[in-house]
Amino acid sequence: MEKVVVLGAGESGVGAAILAQQQGYDVFVSDKGQIASSYKDVLTKYEIEWEEGEHSTSRIFEANTVVKSPGIPDQITLIKELNAKGIEVISEIEFASRYxxxxxxxxxxxxxxxxxxxxxxxxxxxxxxxxxxxxxxxxxxxxxxxxxxxxxxxxxxxxxxxxxxxxxxxxxxxxxxxxxxxxxxxxxxxxxxxxxxxxxxxxxxxxxxxxxxxxxxxxxxxxxxxxxxxxxxxxxxxxxxxxxxxxxxxxxxxxxxxxxxxxxxxxxxxxxxxxxxxxxxxxxxxxxxxxxxxxxxxxxxxFHGVEHRLESVLKINNVQYINDSKATNVNATYYALDAMKAPTIWIVGGVDKGNNYAELFALVNEKVKAIICLGVDNSKIVNAFGNCVDDIVETQSMKDAVNYAYKIAERNDNVLLSPACASFDLFKNYEERGRQFKEAVREL
The missing domain is CATH 3.40.1190.10 (Mur-like, catalytic domain)
Structure with missing residues (x-):
């Protein structure tokens, strides 16, 4: 029986494992991190073998095909070794498209x-x-x-x-x-x-x-x-x-x-x-x-759009709160700021992916009255925009960021969460970041 090994047990990995088993392969799932309990339950239900916290190379190198989760870079040693052995390494969309x-x-x-x-x-x-x-x-x-x-x-x-x-x-x-x-x-x-x-x-x-x-x-x-x-x-x-x-x-x-x-x-x-x-x-x-x-x-x-993308949350005291948590790069935030028609308090920050903030300067000068940094390391943002606005503060939690915005917002302002960064320093993902923003706004 041909063997398929799936690396990574998130949404794509578990989906690939279910499909591989259905197609009659001998399937093994390996995740170097901890597998979420919801995905463990699915793997157990389908009686698919899995491991977490390590990659057992003895099992992995037996594979005819390895399906790699998108989060795993090609540069890691394990993938290089698989390539050197001539074992096919593909993505889940490639695997699925074959069936x-x-x-x-x-x-x-x-x-x-x-x-x-x-x-x-x-x-x-x-x-x-x-x-x-x-x-x-x-x-x-x-x-x-x-x-x-x-x-x-x-x-x-x-x-x-x-x-x-x-x-x-x-x-x-x-x-x-x-x-x-x-x-x-x-x-x-x-x-x-x-x-x-x-x-x-x-x-x-x-x-x-x-x-x-x-x-x-x-x-x-x-x-x-x-x-x-x-x-x-x-x-x-x-x-x-x-x-x-x-x-x-x-x-x-x-x-x-x-x-x-x-x-x-x-x-x-x-x-x-x-x-x-x-x-x-x-x-x-x-x-x-x-x-x-x-x-x-x-x-x-x-059609009114998708959650976490320029999503109107609530209007409080004539201040509009907008959730754009899905803006995980500078270009996405550019669109968000460009769409603002009122003075804006901008919540920004997270894990920087090599961002160049210069393309936002003109929009920030024109539209942003205050910047609230939300991240573990905000130094790059503070340095980039320190001369653009008078009011720039650093926060470490969504609650603090939203409360500060509430304190300084005036009638007809916007409060915009559009981070321009990945979320992994303080949140699991951009969805959790967006949900926390909406919860914090509703609690005001």
């Missing part, structure tokens, strides 16, 4: 991919298609394939997941944008990260589609220098395109094979230019799949 005939929409990008994925799935689901939503959002792709395989999937895909593919091929690939992120995983070389993102199209043929942001110079420069097989459908806020999507005045026009969908940008439920782009990308997918135009328009007018 489904579903049509795939793959969405990646430094920012906007969660909103675009959720919105695309919402439109296709409302149109009555048998389509799942998985990957970096909700259930893992592998678990979905194992437990209730669908005719199609909308997948949010990270660069870490794309690093481990060989044959994974979405019929429609979407690249929302590329800005420096996760450089600590790519030898601090932006070009390595760019290549990782573009792996989403590497197995596509001329019968497949690539939807991308034509206003993003990083993407257009790459396309100038690298040939891509798939049919390209750009979207743009600034330039008219014959095929694809563009904005002119307030009108969005989407053209596929000379068939046009036209709607007003101000009718979108999601506000901000970045969301016009997310809507254009999602609507282009829907039009490619021949969804009724009335359905597409209705969905775009009704």
């Amino acid at each position: 489904t005939t579903a049509s795939l929409v793959g969405i990646t990008g430094s920012n906007g991919k969660t909103t675009t994925t959720a919105l695309t799935h919402y439109i296709l689901d409302q149109a009555g298609l048998n389509v799942g939503c998985a990957g970096n959002i909700g259930d893992s792709f592998a678990k979905s394939v194992a437990l209730q395989d669908k005719e199609g999937y909308v997948l949010e895909v990270s660069s870490f997941q794309l690093d481990g593919i060989t044959s994974f091929k979405p019929h429609i690939a979407v690249l929302t944008n590329i800005t420096p992120d996760h450089l600590d995983r790519y030898d601090y070389k932006f070009e390595n990260y760019i290549k990782a993102k573009f792996r989403i199209v590497e197995n596509q043929t001329k019968d497949d589609y690539f939807i991308y942001d034509k206003d993003d110079k990083v993407i257009t420069d790459y396309l100038k220098n690298n040939k891509i097989e798939s049919t390209q459908l750009p979207f743009s806020l600034h330039e008219k395109v014959d095929e694809g999507a563009y904005l002119d005045n307030d009108t969005i026009t989407i053209t596929i094979n000379n068939d046009k969908l036209i709607m007003s940008a101000s009718a979108l439920a999601l506000k901000g230019n970045h969301n016009v782009k997310n809507a254009m990308a999602a609507a282009t997918v829907a039009q490619l799949l021949k969804i009724r135009k009335a359905t597409i328009r209705e969905c775009l007018e009704n």
Whole structure:
């Protein structure tokens, strides 16, 4: 019996283990950290063998295939040893794609991919298609394939997941944008990260589609220098395109094979230019799949976004509290600050991923009246913005940060949590950070 070893027992690892067992493999799960009790319960229920707190190389090196969780870097010794032994190491999305005939929409990008994925799935689901939503959002792709395989999937895909593919091929690939992120995983070389993102199209043929942001110079420069097989459908806020999507005045026009969908940008439920782009990308997918135009328009007018992304929490004493915990890099926070229409108290900080804060200076000068740092080490933020605002304080807990914001906020101000950093110094993940913010606001 062929052996599959799964490294890492989070959402993707446990999903891969369930699928591997279902496909008749001898499965072993190994996690160097502690496995969450909820995932242990699942592994026990399926009678899948596991270990935690170590990687037993004697067992791991017996594998025919190793499925690696996205959080594990390729640079660690164990992965190098597996490569040297010629043992296949792949990601969970690669593994899952081998066991489904579903049509795939793959969405990646430094920012906007969660909103675009959720919105695309919402439109296709409302149109009555048998389509799942998985990957970096909700259930893992592998678990979905194992437990209730669908005719199609909308997948949010990270660069870490794309690093481990060989044959994974979405019929429609979407690249929302590329800005420096996760450089600590790519030898601090932006070009390595760019290549990782573009792996989403590497197995596509001329019968497949690539939807991308034509206003993003990083993407257009790459396309100038690298040939891509798939049919390209750009979207743009600034330039008219014959095929694809563009904005002119307030009108969005989407053209596929000379068939046009036209709607007003101000009718979108999601506000901000970045969301016009997310809507254009999602609507282009829907039009490619021949969804009724009335359905597409209705969905775009009704979809109010995802949790932890510019989420309005409460208004207290005429002060609006906004949860943007999902902003884990500078570019995401740029969009958030850009969308602020009132004086803003900005809660920022966490684990810095090699951030360059300079691109935020103009927006901070224009919109931010006070900065509340929330992190174990805030020195880089204090140094970056010390000259931009008079009021900059450091806090170590969400409760303290929110209480301080409440104390200094005046009528018609915004209080914005948009950290521009990862959350792992004080929180388990960005979701927990966002939930704590909302709880602290509700307790005011």
